[in-house]
Amino acid sequence: xxxxxxxxxxxxxxxxxxxxxxxxxxxxxxxxxxxxxxxxxxxxxxxxxxxxxxxxxxxxxxxxxxxxxxxxxxxxxxxxxxxxxxxxxxxxxxxxxxxxxxxxxxxxxxxxxxxxxxxxxxxxxxxxxxxxxxxxxxxxxxxxxxxxxxxxxxxxxxxxxxxxxxxxxxxxxxxxxxxxxxxxxxxxxxxxxxxxxxxxxxxxxxxxxxxxxxxxxxxxxxxxxxxxxxxxxxxxxxxxxxxxxxxxxxxxxxxxxxxxxxxxxxxxxxxxxxxxxxxxxxxxxxxxxxxxxxxxxxxxxxxxxxxxxxxxxxxxxxx
Amino acid sequence: xxxxxxxxxxxxxxxxxxxxxxxxxxxxxxxxxxxxxxxxxxxxxxxxxxxxxxxxxxxxxxxxxxxxxxxxxxxxxxxxxxxxxxxxxxxxxxxxxxxxxxxxxxxxxxxxxxxxxxxxxxxxxxxxxxxxxxxxxxxxxxxxxxxxxxxxxxxxxxxxxxxxxxxxxxxxxxxxxxxxxxxxxxxxxxxxxxxxxxxxxxxxxxxxxxxxxxxxxxxxxxxxxxxxxxxxxxxxxxxxxxxxxxxxxxxxxxxxxxxxxxxxxxxxxxxxxxxxxxxxxxxxxxxxxxxxxxxxxxxxxxxxxxxxxxxxxxxxxxxxxxxxxxxxxxxxxxxxxxxxxxxxxxxxxxxxxxxxxxxxxxxxxxxxxxxxxxxxxxxxxxxxxxxxxxxxxxxxxxxxxxxxxxxxxxxxxxxxxxxxxxxxxxxxxxxxxxxxxxxxxxxxxxxxxxxxxxxxxxxxxxxxxxxxxxxxxxxxxxxxxxxxxxxxxxxxxxxxxxxxxxx
Numbered sequence: 001x002x003x004x005x006x007x008x009x010x011x012x013x014x015x016x017x018x019x020x021x022x023x024x025x026x027x028x029x030x031x032x033x034x035x036x037x038x039x040x041x042x043x044x045x046x047x048x049x050x051x052x053x054x055x056x057x058x059x060x061x062x063x064x065x066x067x068x069x070x071x072x073x074x075x076x077x078x079x080x081x082x083x084x085x086x087x088x089x090x091x092x093x094x095x096x097x098x099x100x101x102x103x104x105x106x107x108x109x110x111x112x113x114x115x116x117x118x119x120x121x122x123x124x125x126x127x128x129x130x131x132x133x134x135x136x137x138x139x140x141x142x143x144x145x146x147x148x149x150x151x152x153x154x155x156x157x158x159x160x161x162x163x164x165x166x167x168x169x170x171x172x173x174x175x176x177x178x179x180x181x182x183x184x185x186x187x188x189x190x191x192x193x194x195x196x197x198x199x200x201x202x203x204x205x206x207x208x209x210x211x212x213x214x215x216x217x218x219x220x221x222x223x224x225x226x227x228x229x230x231x232x233x234x235x236x237x238x239x240x241x242x243x244x245x246x247x248x249x250x251x252x253x254x255x256x257x258x259x260x261x262x263x264x265x266x267x268x269x270x271x272x273x274x275x276x277x278x279x280x281x282x283x284x285x286x287x288x289x290x291x292x293x294x295x296x297x298x299x300x301x302x303x304x305x306x307x308x309x310x311x312x313x314x315x316x317x318x319x
Numbered sequence: 320x321x322x323x324x325x326x327x328x329x330x331x332x333x334x335x336x337x338x339x340x341x342x343x344x345x346x347x348x349x350x351x352x353x354x355x356x357x358x359x360x361x362x363x364x365x366x367x368x369x370x371x372x373x374x375x376x377x378x379x380x381x382x383x384x385x386x387x388x389x390x391x392x393x394x395x396x397x398x399x400x401x402x403x404x405x406x407x408x409x410x411x412x413x414x415x416x417x418x419x420x421x422x423x424x425x426x427x428x429x430x431x432x433x434x435x436x437x438x439x440x441x442x443x444x445x446x447x448x449x450x451x452x453x454x455x456x457x458x459x460x461x462x463x464x465x466x467x468x469x470x471x472x473x474x475x476x477x478x479x480x481x482x483x484x485x486x487x488x489x490x491x492x493x494x495x496x497x498x499x500x501x502x503x504x505x506x507x508x509x510x511x512x513x514x515x516x517x518x519x520x521x522x523x524x525x526x527x528x529x530x531x532x533x534x535x536x537x538x539x540x541x542x543x544x545x546x547x548x549x550x551x552x553x554x555x556x557x558x559x560x561x562x563x564x565x566x567x568x569x570x571x572x573x574x575x576x577x578x579x580x581x582x583x584x585x586x587x588x589x590x591x592x593x594x595x596x597x598x599x600x601x602x603x604x605x606x607x608x609x610x611x612x613x614x615x616x617x618x619x620x621x622x623x624x625x626x627x628x629x630x631x632x633x634x635x636x637x638x639x640x641x642x643x644x645x646x647x648x649x650x651x652x653x654x655x656x657x658x659x660x661x662x663x664x665x666x667x668x669x670x671x672x673x674x675x676x677x678x679x680x681x682x683x684x685x686x687x688x689x690x691x692x693x694x695x696x697x698x699x700x701x702x703x704x705x706x707x708x709x710x711x712x713x714x715x716x717x718x719x720x721x722x723x724x725x726x727x728x729x730x731x732x733x734x735x736x737x738x739x740x741x742x743x744x745x746x747x748x749x750x751x752x753x754x755x756x757x758x759x760x761x762x763x764x765x766x767x768x769x770x771x772x773x774x775x776x777x778x779x780x781x782x783x784x785x786x787x788x789x790x791x792x793x794x795x796x797x798x799x800x801x802x803x804x805x806x807x808x809x810x811x812x813x814x815x816x817x818x819x820x821x822x
Contacts, residue, residue, distance in 0.1 A: 036644065036647075037357065037358065037361035037644075037647075037648055039647065042651075043651040043654065043655075046364070046365070046651075047655070050365075050368065065724075065725050066724055067516075067724050067725075067726065068516065068724065069498065069499070069515060069516020069517060070498060070499030070501070070504070070515055070516050070517070071499070071501075071504065073499055073504075073515060073516075074499075074515045074516035077512060077515055078512070078726075081512065082512075101504075104504065106499075106504070106506050108512075150776055151776055151777065152776075153772075153773050153776050153777065158501075158502070158504075159502070159503065159504055160504065179772065179773070179775070179776030181769055181772050181773055181776075182502050182503075182769070182772075183502075183769060184501040184502055184761070184765035184769070188640055188641050188647065189584075191640055192455070192584060192634070192638075192640045193458075195455065195638060195640065196455040196456075196458060197455075198458040198459065198773065199773065211639050211659045211660075211661065212638075212639055212661075214659055214661065214663055215638065215639050215659065215660075215661025215662050215663065216661075216662060217638060217639070217661070285655055287657075288654065288655065288656065288657030289651075289654035289655060289657070290654065290659070291654075
């Protein structure tokens, strides 16, 4: 009996206590995605974690749990306040979304609440117009916007997400004022507004815009990134068209853990996870889905978060 | 007629097995409270990683069609609507089951689902290019008026009292404001972190419909346990088929409304069943029978929610825009195989596109056959003693609410709404208008805000919301719907006062 109790107690400590790097992970891991099933973040999270159970990766599968709501705030609030920091609860992050939300307030997290592990994808914002639109370059867009201040309607996925940041940056760079229309229902609804002619232009994810262009529904006028995209070699960046718009609006997606996770666990994850992302099966599936990959290590992500925090503080100060 | 060439692909051994598996699995998942079609399809996506693109989509298509129909099982037998699509089914379906006509209700619901579903898929096959234009025609102003039209339906959903129906609709509209506002990000009525994302519609459905009946059964006490065992009547399938086609009005109204409303991105799936139920009631000479276990209520609601399946995929397949959450999940299933919906799909992968669509067609038939097969057995659920039933419904409710997003917060929300609804029902309020308010509130609000932002940047609010053919048409329908309700209410009160005077 005594042995049994001791055994049970041992098992319990093993389950709840801080795992050391040698043993970790000894049971399946959960990853929280703060957007609904079927969205781009959820879709990509499922692909990049599909090889987690392989011996050369973590050796344990990663299960995706969706906690959608309020543009991601619900999931990240939960992750910052209630998730166990034992290494068995990971989350997907979207930058600049969660940083911009923390600057605007009303949430219980900031960059200090989380520890980044690795980045898997970077989806730049692009400027799209309907296939029949008279606009053929960002120059046309800016010229119209200058002549008709506040009249150029531009759709995007919501306030303080990458799309909105890109719109603010274009306005700042060109000295214009566009009417940014946030839609409910994410990038898909914003794209529908462009194709249906409800708005004159839109800012959307490169991956979704690429598909819409392939289908012949939209024209892509500019990419809000430092370099042209491999998916769209013919579309110039904003910089090339004379607009000082950097990569602040690029939607970076990656994995993080809550603050307080044991350092040896973070270290193990920081080594293993980027390798897991680099698996050729993963990159094949990601490419097939038109999702641009961009693997970054923990140190690179820490630096990127710091930069975003600074740019967004400046950009959102006046709003 | 291109699709006929690809029928062969559906009948290869592996495809047929997937089709059967998807259909049976979908029926079971759909009948489980809390597992909406969207979740069922999302759960199946990992299984398609190992399959060919066309086969993966056969599995997803079959599962989608049968989960929508499977939702009727829990709606009829347990009064737990599996998804918003099945709300209208509970209204008459559950009453029929309580009268011992569960088998008949289930048979009619599966038959009506199949008829509606096949019609919807045929529309998808033959009219896709036309329908794509129609799906895009609805901008923010039109969706706003459509939501208002939905609100006017409230008065007919509650047969007892128009005022109480409107009041519970208002409670629903208020509940819908809880959480971070979707467009501006403002925080409203968030007193607990679990409410940050607002009230989850599925948790609310389970709470509002299932919990009050659990409490009512508790309130009765154990004294009369087993005393009121319902005699479950057997009902032959042939009789059900004959009945379905003798009630052509309900069937055709349900099918048409379901397929038209199903097309509208973002709105369709949730309200198709309710709007069809309302219209069938308005056009019926036997209005009073609705709500008391009238088969036409079940037929209209189920024909509509399955008719919606095909058209709801039109924006996805032609324009690559997912029009519903389930379509978004299907988009993921396509992308994972490197197939982009849109012209690419039909031009370069016709085998995938048409096999997928055909599988939905065959899936409807299989769903109907299996549904009819289990209907007689499933209806025996009504014979389970009440005390056992209470425990089962309660356990399923907690399970269902938790499984939506693995959150205890949703279970608390479900429990609170359920207890509140129990007391509201004592005062003659009913759950259906409340749920409708909860669904329509965010649609009306978000589209109004979005529409006014566009209007302010262009030609002003009045011009944006009040001009244009489609706007005017919708406004006229709204006014007609209100006028109809007022007229019915006046006529009703005149009759009652006369009767009272005579008595």
